[in-house]
Every structure is written in structure tokens, then in C-alpha cells.
Amino acid sequence: METTASAPLTVPLVPGLPLIGNTLAFFRDPLSTLQTLQRQQNRMVHLRIGGRHQYLVFSPEDSKHILQENHRNYGRSPAFQVLKIFLGNGLLTSEGDFWRRQRRLAQPAFHRQKLAALAQTMITETANWIDELKQSNRTQPVNVSQAFMDVTMRIVCKTLFGSDVAAQLSGLSSALDTLNYMANERLVSPLRLPLHWPTPGNLRFRRASTQVDSFIYGLINQRRKNGNADQGDDLLGMLISIEDEEMGDWPGSGRMSDQQLRDECVTLFAAGHETTAVSMAWTLHLLTQHPDVVAQLRAESQSVLGDAKIPSADAFRALPYALQVVQESLRLYPPAWIMSRLALGDDPIGSYTIPAGATALVCPYLLHRDPTNWPDPERFDPDRFAPGGIKEQLHPYAYLPFGGGPRLCIGNQFALMEMQILLAMMVRNFDFQPVPSQRISPKPLITLRPNKPIQVVLA
Template sequence: METIASAAKQVPLYAGLPFIGNTLAFFRNPLKTLLILQRQQHRMVHLRIGGRHQYLVFSPEDSKHILQENHRNYGRSLAFQVLKIFLGNGLLTSDGDFWRRQRRLAQPAFHRQKLAALTQTMIAETADWLDELKQRNRQQPVNVSQAFMDVTMRIVCKTLFGSEVATQLDGLSSALDTLNYMANDRLLSPIRVPLNWPTPGNRRFRQAGALVDTFVYDLINQRRKNLDTGVDSGDDLLGMLLSTEDEETGERMSDQQLRDECVTLFSAGHETTAVSMAWTLHLLSQNPDVLTRLRSESKAILGDARLPSPEAFRALTYTMQVVQESLRLYPPAWIMSRLALGDDHIGPYTIPAGSAALVCPYLLHRDPASWSDPDRFNPDRFEPGGEKDQLHAYAYLPFGGGPRLCIGNQFALMEMQILLAMLVRDFDIQAVPDQHIIPRPLITLRPSRPIQIILR
């Protein structure tokens, strides 16, 4: 790393419009704008978005510097303050000692041994969901964007919170969608209307938040009663959080803290997986050779059992390669923002204190300097000893990196592998003609419209 004294070169500024800088370009087409910047081959670029100064890095090495090597200089940016409005102070939005404490409390629920015990629940929920799909009119396309939202919410509620939510799926899913879209609009807008103003948007935001809060607080209260009466074993995440005491004070988490962690895991634990699965089916519908190979592996290893054994899924190596390649092309967390707490120096450049540093997995995953033919869907990149193994570790960041690596990454990969293998074993996948799907970068990388797939 260059010395502080030598870090004096001005970061190239991406010229925008007077007063609003690059806000309009990012509002209209952020991915196109980012790809244009990548082709200019700067090490770093200075942007002005939403009235804020932001510094975008392009290389895996500089991404590692921000996320890992100098992570203590970077806190949660203003983007996370927007998310905090509805997520609260959970693992995704908290920082410092509080975040470290919460991460320590939640980590045991995501250990490999614990996840292995949850596999059977994932398999059973997936089998029930496939039974429901088989009852539908097979001549009509299936909105797989919504279908995966439903099943992943069922899985996250059952495995992490010990709760059935089948009767509340539509309301919860719709409310979380509303909060997601409105937080994204608020993030990009240089003018933020106070939430207590009685605008139509604010009323929708409060109604959606109230619905989610009612569900979560009811869940917490019921679980607490079950634990107190000995009806509940408390061996899932919520049970652990309810019973864990602070080592120094003996205090337990407040209802507000429990609510914040539950809402964070609801949002992150089902929405990102659902979006990724919809993208995966979209890619498979356009690549029948990959689909054929995938189905052959699934049928050979899982057989005809309605509930395959958890051990069988460990042998699905090509299925995991398909999942990993889909996450490369369409990473749910497509961009990450960090607030520089002090000046940082990367090569000849300075990221000033108080500004934001941007790391963009979408660009890293499509960088021709790292990946051959980067826009092509090719799961063989991830075979043992293949292309991925030859690259810098930070060339592939579907779950982030450093200490803030997504706590649920193994949970999500296992869930996607089970959903994908069981689905392609039982159904053929065909694209709906003339369906134009492009990425829509909100807080997560969603498709521009719900993905429709013909399942036979």
C-alpha cells in the first residue's frame, strides 16, 4: 500500500449534471452506468449520487482492502441508515460492539452441524411446495418470482423461527415488497420527505411496517410463552436469541432487539434466495443443455423418493455449480456501500473520511480481466480446479466478504441446491416466448418483471 504522503493523486471524477451529479444516470440505468465506468479502466472513480460523494473501486484487490484488510476504517453507510428505518438495528444495519455482540449470539444457529439438522425441514417444505405446483393448470405459466418468495418464506420461518406462516404468506410477502421498494426510492432520492408527513407513500410504508411488526411480535410472544412452559425446545434461532443472556450483565435481548433481528432475517433470509432462484430458472430456460445435465444428475442421485435423504444432496456437485454460476451473473447483493470513518489510501488515491466506498459484485463478477466470456452462463467455471479456483478470492463475492460476510451464506446455498434439484427432477422448464427480462437493481438485483416459466 502506498504511504499517506504519496497518496495525493486526485480520483477521476465521473462528470455528471450540475447540482445533481450522477444521480440521474444511476436512477435511469445504474448497471449500464457501472459497466461504462468499468470499461474506462480506472482503478477508482469519484461519483456524486443523491447529494453524497462516493468512491467506486473496481479490482478484487481493492475490494479486499475495503471489506477485509482495513475493515475497521469502514462503518455502515447512509444506505444502511435508510434500511434501518424498517429493519431496525439488526445484524445487517448495526455496527461496532453492538453488531459484534449480536453476531456472536446468532452465529451458533448457522453452524454447519446446526444447518445439517435443518436440511430435512427444507426437503419436506420443498416437497409440499412441489405437490402444490403439480395441482396447478400446467398450460398456464407459473410466476416463479412469487412462487419462490412463498416457499423461501415458509422455509425461513419453519427452520429459523419454528413457525408456520402458510395463512399469512400473501400479506407478509406484499408488505416486505412494499418496504423494499420504498426504501430503494428513498435511497436514491436527494430529497427525503419525513416519514411522519401524511403522504400516500408514507401511509403505505407505515401500514406495511405495522403488518410485519404485528406478525413478528406475536411470534416472539408466543415463543416466549412456549419456552417458559417447557413446551418448546428452543433449539432454533429465535429460541436461542430468546434464551441467551449477556455474559457480563445477565440481561436478555429486549423485544425490540428480537424484532429487529427477526425482521432482518425474514427480509434477507427469504427474499435474496427467492430472487436468485427465479434468475436461475430464467437462465436454465435459455440453456437447455445445462438443464439436461442438471436433471440427469438430480435423477441419478435423488432417485424417485419424495423426501430424498439429506446426505444425497452433498453429491450434487453440478447442481451447486449451477447455483454458483447463477449467483455470479445475478448477485442479489449487487453493490455494497461502506462509510469511511477516516481517510483511507489506496495506491495513489485517497478516500476522504465521511464519504462512501463502493464495492460492486456485479462488476467484479463480469470483469473480463478475471472471467473469460463473462456474460455467458457456464457452470463449468466452478468445477474443482476450474476457472474460479484460479482467480483472486474477491473476484467472486455473492455474499460479501471480510468480517461482514453474510451469516446465512451456507443456509442459502443449501436451500437453493435442494429447491433446484427437486424442482428439475420433477418438472421440465420452458421459457415463455417474447418475455423480455432485464435486471432491475433495487436493494437486491431483481428482474424487471416477474419471471414466468412453463413447468411441465
């Protein structure tokens, strides 16, 4: 049969096994599998994973097409259904007009002036946490993966919910870890037993869920008792006191039900601390191998922040090198390493088509390590993000740690500010020494975690 120039082409199908397709290879070693495919230089490939047809795009242009230009053709993929089991119908998992309304309501809490006001809280929480770290034995390795989970949880609770979690920290932290672990298991496992079956895993899940819920409902009830006039201007207060005039005929007359408040709070609680914590642990891992970068960070921190134990929030407006270090760390280890969308209708891209019903995959991990855009991509080099550096010459979607389009991370500026504060305050107090026997590699779960907790000597 003759093929005309305009006839659609078949997207290259990645060879796999009968029935299960590429599932085994993908779950055994997703990063190498995807990098091997990237090296074959196709515009996109067709994988069969977990019984679904998945179309992985490689270029910044096609990533932008899916996330931004043609976003209306895409919904949340089935992977988000799994997240719903503990996040409910919050900002990350909801869709359509309902999502648009919730996003509009939450957005003001993340505006620049609001964030500037949160900086002082972040600084104070960080200073207290550093004091605690200083009391531990300075010659022994510290599990920084856990330490950052603790501090980022404190920061998100204090800044967004006005609450101190110190007393409940370890319980909440392990409950969230259980929920995260279970969601991962369900994401990768071909056999998903119904959640109401009393298996040991399901019982652990229920206990963890109840613990997180009772914490969040406790916060909500406390606020409701205060009445509308006394809500404060943190996110929880804003969400509680909202009377949404435009959407006055929304179920519940525009006010959010307790269940909806719970879903939004758990989403922000989970999305707002784990990603930042994982990324900070990776950053310290990189810094143990780059004392020159630490020296430059320390010089900047010293000259901008001076010697005050609790620096003023204004000083944090100008830590350009700390920002570059954070950006480069997010390039090498983007916590949201892959994003998936469900194609609602056929989507022609060049001579190919992503068919309706398939999943489209956009992969920041691959985009960030693509040698055609990033020279010597495996090398840690914060100067890529310096003024005039390579980043400025690239397509904006060559670097996507916070996603893109309308579903761009709502907390991106919050996270960048928090990470700069943590970094600048840590280098003033510690030297970062590696634990020589430690072999760390990335383990791509829902977020890109290290294969084991990262240990660093904070000398």
C-alpha cells in the first residue's frame, strides 16, 4: 500500500512480552528503561505498562503541547485514582470546573506578598531545628532524609495551618510514610485487593489514615470554634472563611464541607513537605561531593545574612547562588520525575497520534538529562542556572521540576524559598561530610526517592 506524506505514522512500539508488554522491564528499572528509549531518538514511543497503552514523549515542545497547549484534551490519569485513596478529592487529584474553583480559592495563599510574610516563620522553624541538630553527636552520621521530613512537616503545618506539630511529629511522619508506601504498592502491583479487606497492609493503612484524619479534623474543628472573624490569614483560615460568591449555587452554598477541607489540607500537607524533604536530602548528598560549592554557598550566606542567629526575612530576597544550587539539584533529581495524563480525545502530534483512552507520559527526569540540551548532563553544576548560563538558552519545558501549564505546582515559590532558607542556614552551621560506605541511587516511586535514607555527617 502506498503511504502519502500526510498519512499518520504508527508510533514506534517498544518490544515487550506477550500479555504484560513492558510492565516487568519498567517496574524492574524504570529509569534505565526510559533512558535507553531516549537514546533511540524517536519523537515518542508506545509502551504497554500495567495493561495500559502509554505514550512517552521526549521533547520539550511535545511536553509543552500536552501540559499546556492542548491541556483541555487531557485529564488526570488512572495513577491519580490511586492517590485518591488517601488524598481524597483535593487540588492534586480533582478535575474540571471543580478543580478550577478550588485552585482559584487556594491561589491567594501562595501569592508573593503572602509568601514573603511566611519567610520569617520558615526561618524561625529552621533555626529551632538546627539547634536540635547541633545537640546530636557531630561525628556520627545523621539520617538527613528523616531530618528533612521532620522540618518540612513543621514548616508546612506552621505556615499553612498555623499549627505546631512538634508533639505529634513522629506519629504523623510515620503515618504519612505508611500512606505513601501503600499508595506506591497499589500503583505498581498488578493485584489490588479491595481496601476494606482486613489484610495486615489494609489495617495498617486504615490506622495511618485515621491518625492523619484526626489530626487534620482537629485543626479544622479548632478553627471553626474560633468563628469566622478570627480565622487568621493562613491557608486554612482562608479556606474556612471563604464565601464564594461567584459559585454561590455550588453544593453547600459555596462554602467548603469539612470533608473537602480535609481533602485540601491532606493534599497540601502531603504534597507540601515530602517533595521538598526528598529534594533537600538529594541536595545534601550532592554537596558532600562538592566542597567547592559548599564554600561558595557559605560565603554568600555569610555576606548576606551576617551573624544573627535568626536572620531577618528581608535578607532572603537575595541568595542567588543558593537558588542556583537548589535548581541544579532539582534538575538532577526532580522529585516529580514523571507526569501522566489521560488522553480524552485523539491528539495528533506531528505525524503521530496519541489515541483517546491512552496515557501520555511527560518525564522531567529524561528532559533534565537530555544531552542535546544539557551538556555533560550527569555533572552537578549550579552555574547552568547563573545569569547567562545554559538554562537561559533552552526551551522553557527543557526544565520542568514543578510541571507546567494550568496544573503547575501551586507551591513552587513556597518550596524554592524554603529550600534556600534551609540551605543558607545549614551551611552557616555545618560542614557536610559523606559516609564513605554509602552507595545511593535513585528509586523512582511516586516521588524520586533515594534507594535508602541518605546519611551525612553534619560536622
